[in-house]
Amino acid sequence: MIETKEQQEKIILVAVNTGFEADAIDSLDELEELVETAGGEVVGRVIQNIDHVNNALYIGSGKVEELKDLIWETEADGIVCDDELSPNQFKNLEDELKVKVMDRTLLILDIFAGRAKSAEGKIQVELAQLRYRSTRLIGMQNLTRQGGGIGTRGPGEKKLEVDRRVIRDRISQLRKEVGDMEAHRDITRAKRQENPVPVVAIVGYTNAGKSTLLNTLTDADVLEEDKLFATLDPTTRNYKLPSGNEVLLTDTVGFIRKLPHHLIDAFKSTLEEAKYSDIIIHVVDASNISMDKNIKAVYETLKKLEVTDKTIITVFNKMDLVEGEVILRDENADYTVHTAIKKKEGLDLIEDALEKALKEMRVYIEKVIPYSDGGEVNKIRKYGQLISEDYQEDGILVKAYVPKFMA
Numbered sequence: 511m512i513e514t515k516e517q518q519e520k521i522i523l524v525a526v527n528t529g530f531e532a533d534a535i536d537s538l539d540e541l542e543e544l545v546e547t548a549g550g551e552v553v554g555r556v557i558q559n560i561d562h563v564n565n566a567l568y569i570g571s572g573k574v575e576e577l578k579d580l581i582w583e584t585e586a587d588g589i590v591c592d593d594e595l596s597p598n599q600f601k602n603l604e605d606e607l608k609v610k611v612m613d614r615t616l617l618i619l620d621i622f623a624g625r626a627k628s629a630e631g632k633i634q635v636e637l638a639q640l641r642y643r644s645t646r647l648i649g650m651q652n653l654t655r656q657g658g659g660i661g662t663r664g665p666g667e668k669k670l671e672v673d674r675r676v677i678r679d680r681i682s683q684l685r686k687e688v689g690d691m692e693a694h695r696d697i698t699r700a701k702r703q704e705n706p707v708p709v710v711a712i713v714g715y716t717n718a719g720k721s722t723l724l725n726t727l728t729d730a731d732v733l734e735e736d737k738l739f740a741t742l743d744p745t746t747r748n749y750k751l752p753s754g755n756e757v758l759l760t761d762t763v764g765f766i767r768k769l770p771h772h773l774i775d776a777f778k779s780t781l782e783e784a785k786y787s788d789i790i791i792h793v794v795d796a797s798n799i800s801m802d803k804n805i806k807a808v809y810e811t812l813k814k815l816e817v818t819d820k821t822i823i824t825v826f827n828k829m830d831l832v833e834g835e836v837i838l839r840d841e842n843a844d845y846t847v848h849t850a851i852k853k854k855e856g857l858d859l860i861e862d863a864l865e866k867a868l869k870e871m872r873v874y875i876e877k878v879i880p881y882s883d884g885g886e887v888n889k890i891r892k893y894g895q896l897i898s899e900d901y902q903e904d905g906i907l908v909k910a911y912v913p914k915f916m917a
Contacts, residue, residue, distance in 0.1 A: 519659050521545050522554040522580060525592035526563050534592075536800055540767065541592050541614060543717075548621050548660045553584040567606070568599045574606050581609055587659070590617055594770065597646045612660065615642060615770040620660055622773070630691050637684040638773050644677045707748070707893070708868060709758045711784040713812070714793035715804035716764025719827040721745075722851045723793055723860075724761045746783075751861055753895060755868055760787065767807040774814055785817045789867050791860070792824045796838055796848070797831035805840055821870065823863045827851050869895070872911040880905040889916065 523541050527534035534557050542552045556577050558569045567574055568591055577589070588610030589603070595613040603611045612620075619639050626632045712720045728747035746760040760783045784790060790812075794805060824843035830850040840846060845863040849856030872894060879886050887906055890896050894912035901907075 518549065518551040519587040520553045520584060521550045521660070522556065522577065522584065522586045522589045523552055523592065524556045524569060524577065524589050525558070526569060527557055527559045528562060531557065531559060536803070537592055537767065540800075541590060541617075544614070544617050544621065545590060545660070548617060548624070550660050553586055554580045556580065563593065564599075565596075566598060567602050568593070568595060574603075578607060581607060588612060590614065593768070600646060610659070614768055617660065618766070618770055618773065630688075633684055633687050633691075637681060637688065638770070640677050640681050640684070642770070644674055644681070707756050707758050708788040708871070709760060709783075709786065710749075710789045710791055710864065711760050711762060711787035712791045712793060713762050713784050713808060714764065715795065715798075715808055716766050718764070718793040718795040718798075718804070719825075719851050720761055720764065720793045723791070723825070723827075724759055726851055726854060726857065727860075728759060751865060751868075753865055754891070755865065755895060756892065757789075757864065757868070759791075765808045765811045767803065769807075769811060774811070784812065784820075785815055787820065788871065789821045789823065789864070790817070791864075792822055792840070792843065793851075794824060794826050794840070795828050796826040796836065797828040797833075801836075801838075809842055821845075821867045823847070823860070823867060825849055825851075825856075825860060830855070869911055871913065873914055874909075874911055875916075876907075876909045878902065878905040878907050 523538050523545070525534045525538050525541075538555055538557070545552050556569070556573060558573045560570065564570055569577070580586070581589070586609060589607065589612070591599075591603075591611070591613045593613065594615045595603070595611070600611055600613075619635065619642060622631075622635045623639065626635045712723060714720050724745060724747065728749050746758055748756060749759050750756050762783055792805075792808060794801060798804060822840075822843045823845045824840040824847075826838045826846065826848045828850060829848050830853055838846070838848070845866065847856055847859035847863055849859065851857070884906070887896070887899060887908060890908060890910045890912055894910050894916065897909040897911070899906050899908050
């Protein structure tokens with residue numbers, strides 16, 4: 511028996527630093543994780559410290575020569591640039607280097623193409639890829655021939671040599687399909703409002719522990735993996751708190767710095783689960799040295815999605831991995847808790863914060879409900895918090911906290 515193992519592509523990371531070099535290194539660390547998630551192996555890095563990006567080559571001509579030598583030494587199959595390249599930069603770099611050229615956006619799109627499982631997820635990925643590629647047909651020579659490996663998954667595998675008219679027609683068709691799905695989602699949301707179980711959206715930087723939280727609380731069986739974008743398609747589960755209150759927990763795709771606008775546009779309908787939620791649980795990896803930058807990236811993405819005026823519970827996760835003294839703060843949070851979700855530590859703190867947040871969304875009532883409207887008491891039990899009920903001659907005296915619309 512001969513075992514055949516797929517060869518890992520060797521990749522060199524390239525970045526332009528126009529500010530602090532530490533930020534560029536940090537960004538390349540994340541880019542390396544993305545390459546590994548896509549199945550590649552990073553064999554080198556090149557950072558150029560310059561005032562501005564080179565319009566023709568992304569990096570300077572002298573750095574290109576240095577990069578050529580590194581490609582020869584490491585036998586690299588391609589490079590990934592840390593920023594989005596223009597068609598011109600793609601073409602010029604490929605002409606100079608004679609290897610596959612990719613950028614951060616193409617890499618993320620490729621990972622999404624490999625991980626989308628639902629019909630909607632696949633459509634959204636294809637739409638994002640086509641929008642991206644339609645403006646880069648001239649520059650991206652590696653996409654004009656049949657091939658394989660990182661950066662070629664998705665619709666491009668079937669037919670890479672396509673003209674703009676074909677892409678435009680396909681985009682139009684996909685937009686219609688996404689529109690139909692959005693209409694279905696709107697109907698689902700309308701039904702939720704008729705049957706108002708509070709919706710809690712779990713958001714956070716990719717690989718912070720969102721899926722682990724959903725699985726731990728609800729046995730949702732969502733894929734957990736120590737890779738970026740381990741899960742792409744949202745999952746919603748019902749969860750009953752110790753008090754008996756019920757909420758709908760919804761997992762969302764992980765956020766990331768420099769999240770391509772193509773993805774934000776294409777995944778807007780999925781990411782909008784946060785927009786239509788009542789409460790947001792923001793999961794943060796407290797052991798990540800880039801924690802503060804990741805928190806900032808999450809709020810910037812939420813702002814782009816127009817997610818405002820939500821009660822936010824920030825969960826500082828992976829506390830068991832935190833070394834030394836770390837300042838944990840989130841100025842946007844209404845509640846903060848410290849947890850180690852995989853070890854099931856601090857889950858009660860999350861539940862307490864949810865209970866407090868739900869209570870703040872409700873108003874206190876004290877009224878007599880006629881026996882003929884006895885079903886109202888069951889509604890209070892289901893959607894509110896029944897403190898006491900006293901059966902009197904003219905009806906049931908209830909004291910409870912209920913959603914404002916039921917007051």
